[in-house]
Amino acid sequence: MSFVPTLDTDNNSSKALRYIEDVYAQLVARNPQEPEFHQAVKEILASLLPILAAEPKYQNQAILERLVEPERMITFRVPWTDDTGKIRVNRGYRVQFNSAIGPYKGGLRFHPSVNASIIKFLGFEQIFKNALTGQHIGGGKGGADFDPKGKSEGEIMRFAQSFMTELQNFIGPDQDVPAGDIGVGAREIGYLFGQYKRIRGGYPAGVLTGKGILYGGSQARTEATGYGTVYFVSEMLKAKGLSVNGSRVVISGSGNVAIYAMQKAAQLGAKVVACSDSAGYVYDENGIQMDTVRRLKEVERKRISEYVKEHPQATYFPSSSQIWTIPCDIALPCATQNEIDEKMARTLIANGVKAVGEGANMPSTLEAIHLFQQAGILFAPAKAANAGGVAVSALEMAQNSMRLSWSFNEVDAKLQEIMGSIYRQSVDAAQQYGQPGNLLAGANIAGFKMVADAMLAEGVV
Ligand code: GLU
Secondary structure, three states: OOOOOOOOOOHHHHHHHHHHHHHHHHHHHHOOOOHHHHHHHHHHHHHHHHHHHHOOHHHHOOHHHHHOOOOEEEEEEEEEEOOOOOEEEEEEEEEEEEOOOOOEEEEEEEOOOOOHHHHHHHHHHHHHHHHHOOOOOEEEEEEEOOOOOOOOHHHHHHHHHHHHHHHOOOOEOOOEEEEOEOOEOHHHHHHHHHHHHHHHOOOOHHHOOOOOHHHOOOOOHHHHHHHHHHHHHHHHHHOOOOOOOOOEEEEEOOOHHHHHHHHHHHHOOOEEEEEEEOOEEEEOOOOOOHHHHHHHHHHOOOOHHHHHHHOOOOEEEOOHHHHHHOOOOEEEEOOOOOOEOHHHHHHHHHOOOOEEEOOOOOOEOHHHHHHHHHOOOEEEOHHHHOOHHHHHHHHHHHHHHHOOOOOHHHHHHHHHHHHHHHHHHHHHHHHHOOOOOOHHHHHHHHHHHHHHHHHHHOOOO
């Protein structure tokens, strides 16, 4: 993926190209040592050439310079005491990236790899993803370089409470609404919400999403990201006369996104033959038993290698990245960023993959995406394909504001409608700006247009 213009003889196109190159060069200079953030911005900028060339107002009003600079970046100390009595210190983050179309919205990630670059790439992606959902939510993200692995319940709770003691200064139901991401699930959201309520008083249910059903959560929020990814891929396949039914699927990861992608793919008649965690992957020709994975990961909090003890026909391989060597029709990367590199993309293509749907955020490198596109593989980009989670988060906020709860079927029907709409917006924008069939370009352009136009309407913001 490069910034090469499609119409290099066109003056507006050359101007737009120079603009993109300048903004990117400035971004790298102003944010050194943030490779993931650079990558996320580059992916978007590379798609925007046609719209920037067609509509000079964006360049004239410095929209890109404004978009790539977060409205606010907060870092804070998170001190906590471990079970041995030792005091530990982690670093907490919240990036409030863009509030042009609604309050900042985006998850919290607790993982040792978390740093400013990771949080900014996630926050940047979130701006456009959230716009695509059609809900009024701006872009934000946060987290901490805390490793939940091997921590006791008490340690997790004390960490979450300390984290919220600081974060509560900056969030609120109309201001910034965090949710989960890697390392932050229902358990952590419960502790975070409990602490927010103690400090702030009242019952501000809409301050967090992904809450338990008992205390203001939405039906189908847990399932939404995984289900939404499969709904999106299903739309993409349908347009080509293909179907999830009868396909062979490989899903990386075994967290919340992967588990419910597995369930929905199986419900639609696919066979999911492999899944993974950070230590390795399991291959089960009979079809991965989602219930086992869910229990191992969500209840017992064990490694995926344990799966083969209960399903002896399955095999465990201690290298998670090798999961992409398994031949499949549909690949759903649902683990983490940059898990499909150039080499793995080549392997998938050589093995005849027909579609790739990104359940994780930025799971394919720029080189891998480029290879998929060149090979004519159907490619569902993360900010469209995994938007179902945050879309249902927005529905959770709506239910909290109304003090009402919708049924599972009502929320699921709305989720399907939203994923269908994201698919159509992406197809239409790609068509309109001269890149028919390129869902990555379409999603980026459609998301950008909504946010940029709102910013223009709001003045110099
Ligand atoms: N972390 C999820 C995402 O990447 C969900 C965010 C949310 O529900 O606010 O979109």
